[in-house]
Amino acid sequence: MSVWRLVIKEIVRRKTNFVSGLVAVTLAAAVLAGSMTILRLHDLRTQRILARKEQETRQRMAVLEDDYRKIMKNLGFNLLILPGNQKLSDFYADDAVSAYIPDTYATRLAEAKIVTIRHLLPSLQEKVLWPERKRTIILIGTRGEVPSMFRDAREPILVAVKKGHAVVGHELAESLGLRAGDRITLFGRTFTVGQCNEERGSKDDISIWIDLSEAQGILGKPGRINAILALKCHCAGNELANVRRDVASVLPGVQVIEQGSKVLTRAEARDRASKEAAEALAGEVGNRRQLRDELERFSSILAPLALLASALWVGLVFYTNVRERRGEIGILRALGARTRTILRLFLTKALLMGCAGGLAGYVLGTSIGLARQGEIGISFLDPRLFLLTFCTAVVLSLAASWAPAYYAAQQEPAEVLREE
Amino acid sequence: MLVLDRVVKTYPKGSRRITALAPIDLTVRAGEFVAVEGPSGSGKTTCLLIAGGLLDPDSGKVLLDGHDLHAMTRNQLAAFRSQNIGFVFQQYHLIPYLSVLENILAPEAARGRANGQARGRELAGQFGLDHRLDHTPAELSCGEKQRTALARALLFRPKILLADEITGNLDHVNAQIVLGYLREYVKTGGSVLLVTHDREIASQADRVEYLPDPRELETPR
Numbered sequence: 066m067s068v069w070r071l072v073i074k075e076i077v078r079r080k081t082n083f084v085s086g087l088v089a090v091t092l093a094a095a096v097l098a099g100s101m102t103i104l105r106l107h108d109l110r111t112q113r114i115l116a117r118k119e120q121e122t123r124q125r126m127a128v129l130e131d132d133y134r135k136i137m138k139n140l141g142f143n144l145l146i147l148p149g150n151q152k153l154s155d156f157y158a159d160d161a162v163s164a165y166i167p168d169t170y171a172t173r174l175a176e177a178k179i180v181t182i183r184h185l186l187p188s189l190q191e192k193v194l195w196p197e198r199k200r201t202i203i204l205i206g207t208r209g210e211v212p213s214m215f216r217d218a219r220e221p222i223l224v225a226v227k228k229g230h231a232v233v234g235h236e237l238a239e240s241l242g243l244r245a246g247d248r249i250t251l252f253g254r255t256f257t258v259g260q261c262n263e264e265r266g267s268k269d270d271i272s273i274w275i276d277l278s279e280a281q282g283i284l285g286k287p288g289r290i291n292a293i294l295a296l297k298c299h300c301a302g303n304e305l306a307n308v309r310r311d312v313a314s315v316l317p318g319v320q321v322i323e324q325g326s327k328v329l330t331r332a333e334a335r336d337r338a339s340k341e342a343a344e345a346l347a348g349e350v351g352n353r354r355q356l357r358d359e360l361e362r363f364s365s366i367l368a369p370l371a372l373l374a375s376a377l378w379v380g381l382v383f384y385t386n387v388r389e390r391r392g393e394i395g396i397l398r399a400l401g402a403r404t405r406t407i408l409r410l411f412l413t414k415a416l417l418m419g420c421a422g423g424l425a426g427y428v429l430g431t432s433i434g435l436a437r438q439g440e441i442g443i444s445f446l447d448p449r450l451f452l453l454t455f456c457t458a459v460v461l462s463l464a465a466s467w468a469p470a471y472y473a474a475q476q477e478p479a480e481v482l483r484e485e
Numbered sequence: 486m487l488v489l490d491r492v493v494k495t496y497p498k499g500s501r502r503i504t505a506l507a508p509i510d511l512t513v514r515a516g517e518f519v520a521v522e523g524p525s526g527s528g529k530t531t532c533l534l535i536a537g538g539l540l541d542p543d544s545g546k547v548l549l550d551g552h553d554l555h556a557m558t559r560n561q562l563a564a565f566r567s568q569n570i571g572f573v574f575q576q577y578h579l580i581p582y583l584s585v586l587e588n589i590l591a592p593e594a595a596r597g598r599a600n601g602q603a604r605g606r607e608l609a610g611q612f613g614l615d616h617r618l619d620h621t622p623a624e625l626s627c628g629e630k631q632r633t634a635l636a637r638a639l640l641f642r643p644k645i646l647l648a649d650e651i652t653g654n655l656d657h658v659n660a661q662i663v664l665g666y667l668r669e670y671v672k673t674g675g676s677v678l679l680v681t682h683d684r685e686i687a688s689q690a691d692r693v694e695y696l697p698d699p700r701e702l703e704t705p706r
């Protein structure tokens with residue numbers, strides 16, 4: 066006859082007592098496991114929602130990017146090919162051109178058949194003093210065509226400049242009273258004004274375009290140019306590097322610059338879209354977190370309350386049990402049971418109650434928690450949660466029964482044994 | 486050998502003290518069956534509880550084979566009791582959810598050692614309980630209950646058996662059966678201290694001690 070057997074027999078005999086304690090432990094463990102499961106489910110669901118949102122955003126961004134690429138492709142973009150030793154700062158500051166490349170470069174580039182590059186316009190330009198009129202002008206020699214790309218962003222229009230003809234910028238034409246068909250003298254040569262440009266509000270307004278070879282003659286730079294403009298190139302913005310490489314392989318010692326604001330526009334649009342997406346995502350994260358906080362607050366009140374109520378109930382159940390078993394305790398003492406034997410008698414029972422309650426509570430709580438898990442497949446057994454629930458139930462049961470068990474062990478048997 | 490040396494027990498009641506047990510000297514030798522006879526309220530049960538170390542006397546000593554019971558700690562006493570003293574009560578105090586055999590073996594649980602199986606079955610057979618081994622106490626007659634309680638007390642062959650009014654609930658035949666077992670036990674070297682109010686029962690012991698009527702003793706303090 067072992068204490069263990071004594072405990073089992075007693076439990077079987079007084080089922081109600083054990084079951085009422087067991088129910089309390091089970092419920093407390095269920096509340097714990099259930100609320101933890103719901104929190105975990107919430108976290109997983111949040112993860113999923115965010116992952117989906119991110120995926121959507123990525124897809125939207127990709128579509129956006131694609132749209133832009135198509136628009137840009139149709140638009141084309143413009144490249145400026147400059148001598149490698151041309152200082153860009155000087156170039157931007159006042160068109161001070163100080164470096165040159167041979168005009169054969171343009172032909173070479175054209176013959177290289179780089180598919181992305183079209184409309185090559187070699188040019189030679191220099192800021193000079195117009196001796197006949199005492200005016201500072203930008204003299205630009207082009208081969209056959211003058212780009213007027215700012216008039217229509219979508220379709221740059223090319224104006225041809227024939228030999229012996231000149232295209233005059235708006236400011237010059239206005240102040241000098243020049244008209245199409247007038248004759249002008251430029252460095253001793255006579256040109257017919259082919260066209261006066263509309264006002265552009267840029268250095269173009271003080272520029273004069275003439276044929277390249279004539280400009281080379283005037284400026285004393287035969288066979289030389291200082292820029293090649295490539296118009297309506299067909300490629301995506303991030304392929305600029307490729308274009309650069311292609312150009313460099315054909316023309317050593319040049320630099321390639323992308324001209325115009327289209328690149329910026331595209332980048333900005335992309336930035337704005339991704340920022341919006343990020344904000345939407347952050348909003349969602351905030352919502353989910355708030356919901357989680359509320360859930361957590363709720364369960365952080367409910368779970369301890371359930372544990373406390375359960376502990377009180379279990380304590381009461383054990384106290385009742387001890388009172389009921391005073392005679393039994395008395396006789397066991399008379400038979401030579403020590404304090405620890407009596408303690409074991411009750412604590413073993415509590416241990417069983419805790420184990421069974423922890424197990425049942427985990428099953429119950431997790432089942433309830435997972436009842437509405439929907440598409441999220443959580444495995445029923447979460448070892449860490451199980452351990453937490455199980456240990457909590459056991460500790461609760463032992464702690465709650467400790468005082469009644471101790472009280473039982475301290476009972477003086479004489480009193481009970483003399484009764485009746 | 487059990488020795489009660491000037492053992493006294495009183496209880497406070499208001500301004501007075503109730504004498505539960507008047508001073509008593511008592512010796513029970515090994516192999517001796519001693520009866521203590523006294524009227525109701527004379528302190529028979531009190532005497533027995535003190536003799537078994539379950540109740541502390543106000544003064545006096547209880548020695549079992551030279552060991553002073555009331556000088557021991559609770560747990561020392563428990564261990565000592567489980568090896569040397571057996572108790573039987575008028576109300577049997579059987580554990581209701583255990584079978585007869587399990588009740589007989591209950592001292593194993595108290596002792597923390599399970600080596601009484603064979604002896605338990607032997608005692609059950611000896612006390613005519615073979616056919617009742619699986620029964621619970623509720624299913625037994627009074628005589629069977631008392632025999633079960635007796636078998637339980639004798640499981641580990643205590644040096645002394647303390648029996649409190651154990652024939653009180655039994656008819657003449659059953660009382661004689663139980664007394665027979667007690668006499669047999671002393672023959673095998675054990676000692677028995679039986680307390681009873683029944684002169685006829687007491688007279689079957691080797692020796693009878695008398696407790697005075699408490700009403701003659703009560704004096705204002």
Ligand SMILES: Nc1ncnc2c1ncn2[C@@H]1O[C@H](COP(=O)(O)OP(=O)(O)OP(=O)(O)O)[C@@H](O)[C@H]1O
Pocket residue numbers: 483496503504505506523524525526527528529530531532682699
């Ligand atoms: N805890 C107690 N408090 C007060 N008085 C007590 C207590 N225990 C016993 N008494 C008193 O001590 C006296 C002896 O009691 P005890 O139970 O030993 O008598 P008894 O001889 O066994 O009587 P009975 O034959 O009726 O069983 C009684 O008068 C009883 O009232």
Ligand SMILES: [Mg+2]
Pocket residue numbers: 529530531650
């Ligand atoms: Mg009595």
